Amino acid sequence: MANILAQPDGMTARHGGRALAVLAAALVAVIFLAPASWSRPPDWAIIPLTGWVGGAFNWLAREAGIGGVQVADITRMLAAAAQMPINWLKILLADGWVKGAGFNKTQLAPPLSWLGVIAVTALIGWRQSGRGLAIITLFAGAYLVFFGLWASAMTTLASVMPCVVTALGLGLAAGIWAYRSPGAEAVLRALMNVMQTVPIFSYLLPTLLFFGYGPSAALFATVVYALPPMVHATVLALRSVPTETLELAKMTGCSRAQTLWKVELPVAVPKLAIGLNQVVMMTLNMVIIASMIGAGGLGYDVLRALRRLDFGTGFEAGMGIVALAVVLDRLTQAAARNQSIGRHGLWKRRDTLIAALLLIVPTALSYAVPALAIWPENWTLTTAPFWNGVVTFINQNFYDPLDALRTAMLLGVMNPLRNLLTGAPWALVLLLLALAGYALGGRRAAVTVALLMLFVAVTGYWEAAMSSIYLTALAVAFALAVGLPFGIWAASRPKLHEPVQLALDTLQTLPTLVYLLPAVMLFRNGDFSALVAIVFYAIAPAIRYGMAGMAHVPSERVEAAAMSGCTPWQTFRFVRLPAALPTLILGINQTVMMALSMLVIAALVGTRELGQEVYTSLARGETGPGIVAGLCVAAIALVADILLKSGAARAARHEGEAHA
């Protein structure tokens, strides 16, 4: 165990490392001493990118054409096509068939009764998984009905389902393409990384230009956001199909298409399910933003409630989104699991008949009993006054200690770090990052990092970018410091897995605004509230990957350690931790990505960084600055990704050598 760190070329590596460390220390010293004017790139170096991008988009949306057909007309047609399934689902689930409006409004047919929809969903859950899932479904449905959220929830469901299906289909197709062609993979990977990290507010405005206002624009924006994890998961899943299986397929004379559909995809289903889970979670995570551009539903209820500071009602509507997410996720997961272990014939002919009856009877009855179509308003429950009371109580009784905490953090940690980063000479920060790239990943990593940071510098958003880095770095540090140890601890307690999973899903889909505004009441507008919000959101992947890393340590190794007389601490330090390291580093990567993607939401409580630039340009209706500032966020994310990936590769090499 003692020679775990020894390497064949240990001496040279250590020398190189020392030289780098000295250089880095020297650079840090200069940062403290440099004059203030060095802190931002000179004005002549700034390229007017924002104007060019804005102009290009306006031209594309208003004038450009392909063969005499305007680009905008094509995208409008797409939007109209996308609108159709949403409209039909809405009529079926939420609105019913309505003719006329105002004084002449008549309902030709009611929507499907809530009783029927819930019963059928529970039946599907029962057949796919068992009684547990059926009960979860019933509970979620009852919550939506009794709290008066049903109509909104169905509107949300109607606009979410086409998103999930589209992202799923496109993600699978792109993933398969990337798996088959290495050239395509490199391009797709870069594209997906950018798509995942450019904040959605950046491309919301162009989306509106091309697709018009309304649910279909929300659909396109959501698909862009939710697609990347599906592509990544598909590539990963197809790669993990054992070569023996593929050989077998070849020997039995399968064609290429047959191999794909009959062998590779079915074998890959369990890993595809992870992608599916993320698509569902991210789509529902978008519900709030989608409702800002006309998707309506639960997201709109949340916004409306928060606008009049009715935190309780906002929380209830937010939990409605969580309920939808959990049911959708558990159902699709169960279906995927059954597919992969070849359990078929769970759904019988008779079940179809039962389901049809369950839908028709209550819906038909709802003509006589209107409560079956729309649950009467004065029968609904609400816990809103209670939650509002809790917020008021905390505000009145705990404000002072909390404010002292905020002030101490702000004055002692946050402001100094921010001043250090925004005041440091930009060229040196760039150099330092490039050095880090060199130390971890060699020349290529160094050049890429330097180019990405140079891009940020010439856009003129350097200062804003430094503020973003400061906020993200602090949030990531907190999230990891709490999340990883908790995840590692929870991994060894199987009883905790289910509840932790549910808590994480809730954190990921409960709209951030729901807890952001109460946070503002206690911590005021500004960076501290933003930090709290980012930490809450970014802690989910830290815990998730902490658990996953520990859970997948090969049991033989742990047993071997026990037999050779390791103490529990030694087993953890020298066996479990090294084995889990790659997964943990992936967890760090995802924590960074989530934290960066939250910057835009954090802008809603008054930060001053890239997220704010993006948000403000959306509010002002300027395409250029929004996209360029968004690309700066993506550049920072890519730099973090490169550094972490190189670090992970190094750690994996160490690990491999240690076991060699």
Next chain:
Amino acid sequence: MKKLMTSAMLALGLMTSATPSMAFEPESTQTIKLMVADWSSMLIDTEILNIILSTYGYNVETVVADDSARYPGFETGDLTIALETWQTTQDKAFNASLATGKILDMGELGPHAKEEWWYPSYMEEKCPGLPDWKALKNCAEAFSSPETAPKGRYLGAPVSWGGFDEERVKALDLPFEVVHAGTEAAMFAELQSAYERKAPIILWVYQPHWVPSVFSGSFVKFPPYEEACYADPAWGENKSATHDCGKPEGWIKKMAWAEGEKVWPCAYDIVRKFTMDGKELGDLVHEVDVKGRPVNEVAMEWAKNNESKWRSWAACAAN
């Protein structure tokens, strides 16, 4: 099975539906798209317009759009009518869009918009001399927070709303630091927090809005706004700086997609005549925001109580 279901539903539906007598034939079956942003007064008056237009048989749809992001929509015809455009925040963007010739100014809605620095009434004790702005010079400390002390902390609106508060603080030499809230909700969350604890706060408030009706307090009285104040440094208190005055008050206007005039002339006529009183609208907002009643219920109630009024706006549709 499905077929049976739909036909059954259809049959049942036809039995229950009343057949309305429709004398007026709308000029076009194209859908009129009414824009709504996310504040209550606009939701209510737009719902009322929705009731009126659809009663006369127009196809109407309400579309949610962002206050400032609306202009491309109106220029391309994705949005047809908006009942509220506030001079206080949208003046520049509205005029710029008007200059393209693609949108129409449909006249004022009625209520008067005001926005200004605002403080809760319990602050009058801690800062005697309010509402006169000069009092703020001497009691900035009463409004301070740990990170701004000894300067006062003024909570401004979201950056995108503009408002020139940094310039105002500098020009009037006020010992205050401007902190921008990220969103309106975050801004008023802080007000509610301070109000519950009777803690110091001074912030941006506007009306018509529910806040001034729920919380008791007053607007600060700055030297009244004139155009010259924002343009000419020599104007006012500070001879070498602009913005040494309060914020402009102003109209709330209705706007529309210009091409639509040809498609639905009668509907456009109704929109031009559509007006509401500031007090009347404020009461409706109170019903929704403070009492928590649904928007469509409040709007329908107004429509039932004021039927003769809106029927008179729709003279072109009556026959």
